[in-house]
Amino acid sequence: MELVLPLENKKITDENILKRLKTELSEGERELFRITTDLLPDGNYGEPLVTFTDGRIISVYPSGEGTEAVTVSYSELDGLSIKRMYGNAFLMAIMKSGEKVSLARATYAVTALFNAAVLFVDKVVSGTSTDDAIGGVETAYRGFCTVCPKCGRNLVRPGADCLNCASKGKLVSKLAKYVKPEIKAIILSVAMSVMITALSLVPPYVTKMLVDDIIPDKNKKMLYIIVAFLFGTYLVQYLLSAVRGALLRRAGDSIVADLRNDVFEKAQHLPMKFYDKTSTGSVINRISSDTNNLQAFILRITQEVVTQLFLLIGIVVIMITMNWKLSLLSLIPVPFVVYASRKFGRKIRPFYRRIWRKWTAVSSVLTDSIPCIRVIKSFSGEKRASKRLEKQNEEWLKVSVRAGRMSSIFTAAVSFVIVCGSLIIWNVGGLEVIEGKSGISLGLLVSFISYTSMFYGPVNFFAGLNDSYQSALTSAERVMDILDAEPEHDDGKGNIPQRLQGKVEFRHVSFSFDKTKNVLSDINLTIEPGEAVGIVGTTGSGKTTLINLFLRFYDNYDGQILLDGQDIKTLDMSWFRSRIGYVQQEAMMFSDTIFNNIAYGKPNASIEEVLKAADIANAHEFILRHPDAYDTVLGERGVGLSGGERQRISIARAILNNPGVLIFDEATSAVDSETEKLIQDAINNLVKGRTTLMIAHRLSTLKQADKIVVIDKGRILEFGTPDELMAKKGKYYRLVKIQSMAESVTRDKEREHLE
Amino acid sequence: MIGFFISGDEVRIKKTGETTVSLEMYDGRRFENLEPIRLFPVSGITKYISLTDETGKEIAIIRDLDRLMPDSAEAIRACLASYYIVPKIKKILSRVEKYGNITWTVETDRGNHSFSILNTSIDIKTLYDGRILIRDSNDNRYEIEDVHKLDKESLGFLKFDM
Numbered sequence: 001m002e003l004v005l006p007l008e009n010k011k012i013t014d015e016n017i018l019k020r021l022k023t024e025l026s027e028g029e030r031e032l033f034r035i036t037t038d039l040l041p042d043g044n045y046g047e048p049l050v051t052f053t054d055g056r057i058i059s060v061y062p063s064g065e066g067t068e069a070v071t072v073s074y075s076e077l078d079g080l081s082i083k084r085m086y087g088n089a090f091l092m093a094i095m096k097s098g099e100k101v102s103l104a105r106a107t108y109a110v111t112a113l114f115n116a117a118v119l120f121v122d123k124v125v126s127g128t129s130t131d132d133a134i135g136g137v138e139t140a141y142r143g144f145c146t147v148c149p150k151c152g153r154n155l156v157r158p159g160a161d162c163l164n165c166a167s168k169g170k171l172v173s174k175l176a177k178y179v180k181p182e183i184k185a186i187i188l189s190v191a192m193s194v195m196i197t198a199l200s201l202v203p204p205y206v207t208k209m210l211v212d213d214i215i216p217d218k219n220k221k222m223l224y225i226i227v228a229f230l231f232g233t234y235l236v237q238y239l240l241s242a243v244r245g246a247l248l249r250r251a252g253d254s255i256v257a258d259l260r261n262d263v264f265e266k267a268q269h270l271p272m273k274f275y276d277k278t279s280t281g282s283v284i285n286r287i288s289s290d291t292n293n294l295q296a297f298i299l300r301i302t303q304e305v306v307t308q309l310f311l312l313i314g315i316v317v318i319m320i321t322m323n324w325k326l327s328l329l330s331l332i333p334v335p336f337v338v339y340a341s342r343k344f345g346r347k348i349r350p351f352y353r354r355i356w357r358k359w360t361a362v363s364s365v366l367t368d369s370i371p372c373i374r375v376i377k378s379f380s381g382e383k384r385a386s387k388r389l390e391k392q393n394e395e396w397l398k399v400s401v402r403a404g405r406m407s408s409i410f411t412a413a414v415s416f417v418i419v420c421g422s423l424i425i426w427n428v429g430g431l432e433v434i435e436g437k438s439g440i441s442l443g444l445l446v447s448f449i450s451y452t453s454m455f456y457g458p459v460n461f462f463a464g465l466n467d468s469y470q471s472a473l474t475s476a477e478r479v480m481d482i483l484d485a486e487p488e489h490d491d492g493k494g495n496i497p498q499r500l501q502g503k504v505e506f507r508h509v510s511f512s513f514d515k516t517k518n519v520l521s522d523i524n525l526t527i528e529p530g531e532a533v534g535i536v537g538t539t540g541s542g543k544t545t546l547i548n549l550f551l552r553f554y555d556n557y558d559g560q561i562l563l564d565g566q567d568i569k570t571l572d573m574s575w576f577r578s579r580i581g582y583v584q585q586e587a588m589m590f591s592d593t594i595f596n597n598i599a600y601g602k603p604n605a606s607i608e609e610v611l612k613a614a615d616i617a618n619a620h621e622f623i624l625r626h627p628d629a630y631d632t633v634l635g636e637r638g639v640g641l642s643g644g645e646r647q648r649i650s651i652a653r654a655i656l657n658n659p660g661v662l663i664f665d666e667a668t669s670a671v672d673s674e675t676e677k678l679i680q681d682a683i684n685n686l687v688k689g690r691t692t693l694m695i696a697h698r699l700s701t702l703k704q705a706d707k708i709v710v711i712d713k714g715r716i717l718e719f720g721t722p723d724e725l726m727a728k729k730g731k732y733y734r735l736v737k738i739q740s741m742a743e744s745v746t747r748d749k750e751r752e753h754l755e
Numbered sequence: 756m757i758g759f760f761i762s763g764d765e766v767r768i769k770k771t772g773e774t775t776v777s778l779e780m781y782d783g784r785r786f787e788n789l790e791p792i793r794l795f796p797v798s799g800i801t802k803y804i805s806l807t808d809e810t811g812k813e814i815a816i817i818r819d820l821d822r823l824m825p826d827s828a829e830a831i832r833a834c835l836a837s838y839y840i841v842p843k844i845k846k847i848l849s850r851v852e853k854y855g856n857i858t859w860t861v862e863t864d865r866g867n868h869s870f871s872i873l874n875t876s877i878d879i880k881t882l883y884d885g886r887i888l889i890r891d892s893n894d895n896r897y898e899i900e901d902v903h904k905l906d907k908e909s910l911g912f913l914k915f916d917m
Contacts, residue, residue: 038868039840043836043837043840043865044865044866045842045863045865045866045867045868046866085774085837085838085839085840086796086838086839086840086841086896087839087840087841087894087895087896088840088895090773102773107840107893107895108893108894108895109870109891109893109895350914350915350916353875354917357875357876360876361876
């Protein structure tokens, strides 16, 4: 792709800055990208500029009447760094001399570009040509667009497509997939609703005949016929609407079911990266309620628009053919009603939002306090909790009452205007009927009035259409964000090795979540088949990240991870993961039977396999003690398991597949020492002959480990057998010393208590 | 580990950088390159200021800025003013709502600025003393010092989102 250089996040408006920049740039120097920041060095708002050319960095900012400039060439640089503060950050140049020079200051709105600049300079300093390094910067600039550059809407995530500006055809074609299977039902129901609408236009017309001819003529026979005819019309009309309702419901439900299935299935295959950025609540919301909104909108567009339009045209045509003068009169209140309903909509919406907001406050008190009822009771906070709810509830009440008042005044006012409109028609039309000049009959007047009242339904509908379109668009966007997101890469699909020996290698692996700070740097590690390796390090040192990379939860790391000499990225993902037994720190259970929870990774496991796995995991014994044993449904009627029990079930789950590699992520950190021993025994049963990675806080759990890796700040500090590391008297030695001291203190204390 | 507490005039503090100070104790101990950070950036603007060294280790906590010697307090205040950029909104110039996206243009003590608010229920907080704290879509913070002192027009805009 051809880049337009220099990349810009914002056009510079300050002429002085541009002039100064021109004088600073030397002959033939090429600007690659510009960052226009939003803070001056003194922290006031402004628009200084820092530009990156092919040879150096030039920072220009206004100062007093004139401008100042700072230039740094890449050859003097060791790199750039960002000093993040509160509401603002500095971009600093770290010179080879160690001196730090501040280049630019910005609010958080611009710091994403600072990150890109840091990466760019890192690459350039390490010898990459500026033209190659610019690639990453370009993505950052594209990702920088959190609002649509065309219409200014907020995007679901930075760099996403704006659905409002994307061609409407795109949205339609995406949704068409879901409408297609139901297309027959939808067309049929549109046809039916057109018929229903047509039928609903009949009765007022017949009223005219009744009033004008049949009743004055005392024509009883005709009266019976007309009544019978009306009976038939009503019968057909309501029959049709019943059938249509059922049809539409089925179509709508199938659409929403399809959508929900697709979104859920897609959500399963999204990379962990997605879940790190999006709260699980919001994903659940997208699957459950946004799909509903979208379906409602699809039906609205395909159904209501057609029928309401038909109704509107039908009424207008009939009214005009009846009497065009009266028709014009009856249009008098329309502008007012349209204006008022739009105006009112704008006025009431903030109110509804406020009600909603107050309601969320109320319900957050609920969701906060009910699950925490033990804490509340044990600290006698009942009164405080009730007070909190009362306060929020009162605020909600106030707003809701006000909104209620407004909306009832509005509806009354609009109805009043519409009624006044009909008064005009009564007056003008009545006069004409009495004078009998223009041929307006009483019946015509009566039926005219009924048409007028029907007329406002479609008018209101079209007045509010844009708003409902906009809110549906937001839902559509959130749903499409999942449907269009890139799933986890599974490049090695089908590549299933014959045998698994379990040799694990990390080669120069570096990883960072946000590209600013490496969580892991240059990890090199070889684990021979069957070896048990303990991973030790303080919290935040990168232990769990190491495991996450190995499980392929993230694949944007540098370097290589190999299993039996093959890059794990080239292996079949689901085979690969099924060969790893993974026991997490927090054992997650599905609300299902204990049996199914154990058999989750191998749904076709035989009963005896499951029993055996439970036995190896030291879980069989306590499962027996439940009356429903393996059929015990977890989470139902207060059936809960203790932390240690859950942990043992998750171990059973992990070993059922007979995995080639076992991973324990602090499996025993949350249990007492007796349970720990049980779990430890279970683990020891397993580890024999299997490659095992064990993260542990308590070093005593690593007694069986063949080797120990000590990780600190993302780097491997020490690696070797426990004895070697003890002899080395490094970090591991210190950790062991500290912990055994703490343990002996605890033991002493316990002894004192016993005595 | 928590640092030692500084209650009053037992220290002398001098500003040494944009956001750093040096600390000299009455007993002669000296610390360089300390960065003052608020432990309660929202609720306690002048109380419990932590002084951390370059590695992020806390050396000391100042209980209350107002109890320090004036020069020392001034040095800390200057650092905090630079570290924490929380523009004070004097006036709301406009409020545009389009497609569920609320953009405010405001006049602050640091100049005029526009920003958008993602979720008004979470991002606008009213405190009991009439202060209103606002967080924009990029996690920048703003403050309305006293809602009662706002002009009528600004209040009108504000009411939409409260």
